[in-house]
Amino acid sequence: QKEVEQDPGPLSVPEGAIVSLNCTYSNSAFQYFMWYRQYSRKGPELLMYTYSSGNKEDGRFTAQVDKSSKYISLFIRDSQPSDSATYLCAMSYSSASKIIFGSGTRLSIRP
């Protein structure tokens, strides 16, 4: 079993829809949870960074962490074609430890 599981997609939704991306993990020791966006042939760009459980909102993006279920989510409201990219969930044990990435979900927003 992988430490971090993420559906690779692809996921295709119409413009304006709410997008829900999810990851599950197996190790309860993870404390820091991140979502990165990666465009083709580019490095990952940090979208959201949360510590422990709870919600965090930044513009159209909301990250949720449910440590009891070992489940994290990223919601994108009012999705735009420019949101089309691969979204990677990631987590780490501490702020200084290595990051474990999910396999990434390819998202396509149809105009």
Added chain:
Amino acid sequence: GAVVSQHPSRVICKSGTSVKIECRSLDFQATTMFWYRQFPKQSLMLMATSNEGSKATYEQGVEKDKFLINHASLTLSTLTVTSAHPEDSSFYICSAMGSGFGSNQPQHFGDGTRLSIL
């Protein structure tokens, strides 16, 4: 803020050539830098962690004599792929984690280097 610059963005060279990739933190001091490798449609796999002024820590299965890492300053780390072969062709990405922004700071990534060995 937190910009990481990686150079070159694309390298095409013959088998047997050694290739150096640079990773720079432009607006912060990077106490720790990480080197990843990413195959098409796959996630990032950590190759090694380097701390300024000390030897890099390599992940299991990564040849340290093949992938030489130098982190000589707080703003620069280099990865040298020695005697590269076609199987070394991949997308190499660095990330940096800095000091001075307070604790609990995430890694920031460069834009990657696409290496193609003919």
